[in-house]
């Protein structure tokens with residue numbers, strides 16, 4: 001699965017702890033992240049992560065483009081709902097594309113705990129079926 005990890009600044013510590021806790025699951029997948037989140041997670045965990053631009057510089061939009069191309073299977077995005085973000089329109093656009101293309105999106109630790117266990121249990125196999133169907137079509 002192609003998985004994106006994103007966190008706003010006040011949630012960076014939380015996503016690092018999450019990645020450390022579930023490194024054994026995340027390491028089996030292709031990981032992507034916005035710039036600063038990816039740098040911090042890879043430094044803390046040693047996980048190999050493809051890094052896009054930093055969020056305010058277009059990273060959310062780059063993840064959105066992957067979704068539009070059906071090249072992203074899950075977004076784990078620890079949002080900070082209490083701090084205004086200069087690139088709020090990009091964040092809304094990313095979430096909108098998840099809904100357009102039925103891509104699982106979790107925006108907090110509670111949701112992330114559930115999807116990571118679902119991932120480990122094989123509940124994301126339907127994404128492989130969709131990818132296979134699209135590649136055939």
Ligand SMILES: O=C(CO)COP(=O)(O)O
Pocket residue numbers: 006007008009033034035036037038053054055056059060091
């Ligand atoms: O702003 C972000 C997502 O909207 C995250 O960007 P960084 O990972 O570069 O801090």
